[in-house]
Amino acid sequence: MTRAERPVVRGRDTACGRGGQPAGGAAAAVRRCHAYLLGMTFCLLAMPLAAQGQQSDSVVGDRGVPTFGTITEITRVQITVDTPQGKKLFPVNETQKVTFKDEPRELRNARDGILRGQLENSRSDLEKISLDGITRKEIRQDIEFYKAYCDGRLALVGGGDKAAAVKALRAFVENPANNASHHYYTAIELLGDLAVALASYDNGIKYYSQLAEAPWPDSKLRATILEANAMVASGRYEEALARFDSALAASLDDARAREQKLLATLGRAVCLARLGKPEEGIALVTQIIDENNSQEKPVLFARAYNALGTCYLQANKRQDALLAFLHVDLLFNQDPDAHAEALYHLSALWQETGKSERALKARSLLESRYSGSPWANRKDKS
Known part of the structure; x- marks a missing residue:
């Protein structure tokens, strides 16, 4: 519920005086004066910060807090800012935004x-x-x-x-x-x-x-998984499986790495299914779905249900595959690439079940919303 949608709650010291009695004219005037002075004080305190933001460079770190100053050096991996408190260094992979004076x-x-x-x-x-x-x-x-x-x-x-x-x-x-x-x-x-x-x-x-040449371990891990995904797209499942296994064997274990390893596990499941072991893939994906929160990780769940659908297709469980891809279309459609993949499979699976109108609807949405996606131009069957 947004602020505008919330019912207005009347406090004990708003339209009425304390104890619910109507405020007298003098008391109300005093309160209005206090509110005015408080507002003016806030504006005066905020003015230097606003002016600083306009007259200096700034770097917003991964916590969303801006640091103002003068950027003295930028490299591929690090940003250096001179601030009134001294020199500060920001790794590029932990930086949300950089702005410049003027x-x-x-x-x-x-x-x-x-x-x-x-x-x-x-x-x-x-x-x-x-x-x-x-x-x-x-x-x-x-x-x-x-x-x-x-x-x-x-x-x-x-x-x-x-x-x-x-x-x-x-x-x-x-x-x-x-x-x-x-x-x-x-x-x-x-x-x-x-x-x-x-x-x-x-x-x-x-x-x-x-x-992968970037110095940060999480970037190297991400690069490995992206390489493996490219191998999957080109049908090189054995090579892709080895790359996914390499990512999963990495010693890195922070929050970013754990998210990447979940994606690597999904990729591994797809490779296993494509290599004739769909039941092993189904077990891996099901475990991820069971152990994670869909509200906190909607993109992960979109990719998980796509992976599950692919595993079911390889196991010739067409109805289960349809339901898996339908999860993405109806519940986890925030990620364009994942949604495009689900729509591609749904257009074929709805056609198989005799639901030609739903098949056409899925295909039309794929081509109108995601016309740049490889899934919109793919011709092979599910």
Whole structure:
């Protein structure tokens, strides 16, 4: 329930005086005066912070707290900020957002929109920016990167020009001036995603291998799993299984690593099913579903039910597979790639059961909402 939807609760000291008696005129005036002074005090205290945010650089760490100061150095892996309290270092993989003094308002709006998933609006904001008069290298880099990033993400979902997005991202990462950008590894990962979407699986694996060069253990683990996913997409299940097993054997055991290992287990289950052991895959996925909270991890559950559906298909349990994919369509459709996969399978399975209208509805939704997804253009049967 939002604040606006909540019933208004009258406090003991609002419209009435203490004890529920109507407040006298003088008492009410005093309370209004106190409220005015309190509001003015808050505004005066907040003004320096707001001014600081406009007149300095800032870095928002993974806890969502901004640090204001002057950014003195940016590399692929670390951002250095001089603050009144001294120098502070921020690992790029633990940074949510970086803003710069005097950057265009449209850039700030676009960056915030991207964090909210509003890619089309963000791309429109970026297009409004004139580079005339922008001399700071980092601001120009941000504009270039975010344009390419929006184009790439939109191409993966909505049917934009993937080849053009690849060209723009490659131009960004191959430009020596951007070699130390804090966006470097994000661009590399997106290049891998686009390569896989274009069925250029070896190129995808190449980019994910470059992602593994990042110094953070969780990034290396993620890169291993992405490589394995590319192998699954290309039908190289034995190789993919070995990569998933390698990820699961990693000693890293923090919260991020545990989430990645759950995804690796799902990938392992799919490989086992494709290699003739669907019941083993079903057991692995069922355990993940039983031991985790769907409200806390909707994307994990989307991928889990897709993996379960794939295992059921390999076991020739078509009705169970339909129900698994239906979970994604109806309950866990927040992740575009997972939802596209579920719709692809549902369109075929509904047709098998004689529900041609539902099959057409699933296919139409897949092609209209996720026209850029490989699942929208895939022709093989479930």
